[in-house]
Amino acid sequence: MKKKWISGLAAAALTSVLLAGCGSGTENASGGSGSGGTAANKLVISTWGFSEDFFNEEVFGPFEKEHNVDIVLEVGNNAERLNKIRQGTSNVDVIYLSDYYAQQGIDEGLFEKIDRSKIPNINDIYDIAKAPLGEDYGPAYTVGQLGIAYNPDMVSKEVSSWSDLWDPAFANNLTIPNITATAGPMVVDAASRVAGNEAFNEDAAFAKLKELSGNVVKFYSQTSEFVNMFSQEEIAGGPIMEMYFKDLKAAVPNAKFVTPSEGAYAVMNTINVVKDSKNKELAEEFINWQLSQDVQAKSAKAKVDSPVNTKVELTAEEAEGVTYGADVVEKLNKLDMEFVNQQVKGWTDRWNREIAQ
Numbered sequence: 001m002k003k004k005w006i007s008g009l010a011a012a013a014l015t016s017v018l019l020a021g022c023g024s025g026t027e028n029a030s031g032g033s034g035s036g037g038t039a040a041n042k043l044v045i046s047t048w049g050f051s052e053d054f055f056n057e058e059v060f061g062p063f064e065k066e067h068n069v070d071i072v073l074e075v076g077n078n079a080e081r082l083n084k085i086r087q088g089t090s091n092v093d094v095i096y097l098s099d100y101y102a103q104q105g106i107d108e109g110l111f112e113k114i115d116r117s118k119i120p121n122i123n124d125i126y127d128i129a130k131a132p133l134g135e136d137y138g139p140a141y142t143v144g145q146l147g148i149a150y151n152p153d154m155v156s157k158e159v160s161s162w163s164d165l166w167d168p169a170f171a172n173n174l175t176i177p178n179i180t181a182t183a184g185p186m187v188v189d190a191a192s193r194v195a196g197n198e199a200f201n202e203d204a205a206f207a208k209l210k211e212l213s214g215n216v217v218k219f220y221s222q223t224s225e226f227v228n229m230f231s232q233e234e235i236a237g238g239p240i241m242e243m244y245f246k247d248l249k250a251a252v253p254n255a256k257f258v259t260p261s262e263g264a265y266a267v268m269n270t271i272n273v274v275k276d277s278k279n280k281e282l283a284e285e286f287i288n289w290q291l292s293q294d295v296q297a298k299s300a301k302a303k304v305d306s307p308v309n310t311k312v313e314l315t316a317e318e319a320e321g322v323t324y325g326a327d328v329v330e331k332l333n334k335l336d337m338e339f340v341n342q343q344v345k346g347w348t349d350r351w352n353r354e355i356a357q
Helices: 052-067 078-087 099-107 120-124 162-166 184-194 202-213 223-231 242-251 280-290 293-301 337-354
Strands: 041-047 069-075 094-098 140-150 174-177 216-220 237-241 256-258 265-273
Touching (some): 069 078, 078 094, 094 280, 140 162, 184 265, 216 223, 223 237, 223 242
Parallel strands (some): 041 094
Antiparallel strands (some): 094 265
């Protein structure tokens, strides 16, 4: 089964879950009715355009067959897809979003409250993923980590801490996420910690980031920028999501990924039911499907998404480049996304004035 992933723009190379092509319109994803030749229900899912073949074959296709449903896909980046929900120009039932954007949807009343009794697989996922934005709303179906990747041939020390980014070893060869990237607010929080604060201190964070800015080759907005600079040895490293480390490793085989001693940051993608969906129960069944041990294991082994289902078991080879295991996942630092959304406009203005000059 080859689904059509709907996009309103010409296809672009998709290197980040946040930077998939912009979505517009919907279309029947499978081109036909469900199993048995009878008319099937339709479930409209808003998602990113990455790993298309995997999702068609291992997630969407089997769900269609088991539930006699046609899945229709809208693809695009977080902001574009959320805006369509805001504007009422989409009939989406289920939406995949990073926690940063999902919090905006919750604040604006765009999502249905879920019935957790209809999603029993929630009981089998890590605590951090069960209710990242409150009990009324969807779980995280994957939790990755933001840590530090670097080329040991270009850095004259073993990196183990966020504070190492301020070391002379990274002079003039560093990249960090732009404030508008998903990881931007995480780097602001890390800077506050490096400055010696247990509670977040905005002034200390920005002062520390200003110290760092002179060593930054580029503030990256797309993961592809990090990968390209790293492969060409324009940078020695910087903060990046672990899920993209395989791309760095392919370019620089001896590259290293580090979970900093102060803790890496949880990067959570959520799944929610859109307000006024006419298929709420079916949407909840799909969320339960996405959290199932089988789907989670297949996603992890394909290195598409890190698993949140605690029953998933991976070999050392399968776990390489995947955020895996309670000892890793439950120790991740988690930002308060409601607070971040309240502050990010001011942080962006300040970043542009003080850091990205």
